[in-house]
Amino acid sequence: MGETDGDRLEVLVPSFRPDLEREIDLVEEVGRIYGYAHVPVSETVHGPLPGVAGGNYDEQRRLRRALTGLGLDEAITSSIVTDTWAERAGPVGCRLTNPPAEGISCMRNSLLPSLLDVARRNLRQRATGGSFFEVGRVFLADPKGHREKLHVAGVVAGQIAASPWRSDSHTADFLDLKGIVEALLRDVHGVLYGSIDTPMLRLGHAAQVMVDGHYLGMLGQADADLAASFDLTHDAFMFELDCGSLFEALAARPVAYRPLDRFPPIERDLAVVLDDQVPAEHVAAEIRTVAAELLEDVRLFDVY
Structure with missing residues (x-):
């Protein structure tokens, strides 16, 4: 044990105890030598800490x-x-x-x-x-x-x-x-x-x-x-x-509610002639842009 200065205590760790690295290691060592049975038991009941999910x-x-x-x-x-x-x-x-x-x-x-x-x-x-x-x-x-x-x-x-x-x-x-x-x-x-x-x-x-x-x-x-x-x-x-x-x-899309539709849905088949290098998704994107909120779904179901 080294010098003491008020609440400050300097401790020299012997070379054969490389496991003593932190303050808590010294506290544990004192408790082990003194005897855990002699440590008074707290009467305060500590319940489990509530878990908090972090991140996503x-x-x-x-x-x-x-x-x-x-x-x-x-x-x-x-x-x-x-x-x-x-x-x-x-x-x-x-x-x-x-x-x-x-x-x-x-x-x-x-x-x-x-x-x-x-x-x-x-x-x-x-x-x-x-x-x-x-x-x-x-x-x-x-x-x-x-x-x-x-x-x-x-x-x-x-x-x-x-x-x-x-x-x-x-x-x-x-x-x-x-x-x-x-x-x-x-x-x-x-x-x-x-x-x-x-x-x-x-x-x-x-x-x-x-x-x-x-x-x-x-x-x-x-x-x-x-x-x-x-x-x-x-x-x-x-x-x-x-x-x-x-x-x-x-x-980015919040949960939203809307009333039931008053009219039955309408389905339409649309046939277009395109170059074979044009992706079908580009055509679907244009349809979605034009139809806006009136469109529920668009899908490719056949190729001629």
Whole structure:
């Protein structure tokens, strides 16, 4: 023990006690030597402290419930991935200086490779198919180092049962995946789908999701080489969205109520002749702009 000055006490830690680092360590040491049995018990009853959810916990919980309700199973994978996976997904944002093993030195920059590995493991166990999602943080490249963002991703592969009480099923396709994404974005205004060229998705079978001109994420069929690297025998379809942008878009539309319609709805078939390079979504966007609040829904149902 060193010098004392009023309420201040200086203590010299012996070399054989490197565990004594903080003031609370000394308090614990005094209690241990004095004996916890000699410490008077407080008569005040302390109840449990109420938990306070921080950040966007409620939004994440609703997102997980929505995806589970759509038939997907939640997966939890490691944030540390192989160098091959990270480099295939895009620019590596964060590398570990002390990796757990050779060739596993990157923090994930996408959730998709890990979910493809989950699908592979399930299919190897003779599962006919699988639908998985994950909500987790990714580490993206940034001029200042890296950016940590919350993403949600999903993978659908193999056979999908029509419903729990029916035996018929079908092979997962792009429409199944797009239906999942559209269900998540049902309450978001200004959603547009456009073409995208990314190494993880098959060219011509991929789309980017835009909300009011801002990039939200992507969806499409897994690239053939990528699927082969995971030994997938079925076509895999996957999506990945930025949760921060998604939650902002959902919050931008407040809950509103309106009276029941007094008149029955009217459906109209509209046929147009266009160049084959014009995306159908551009036509739908123009229709929404012209019709304004009179339009409930517009969808493409046939191509001649």
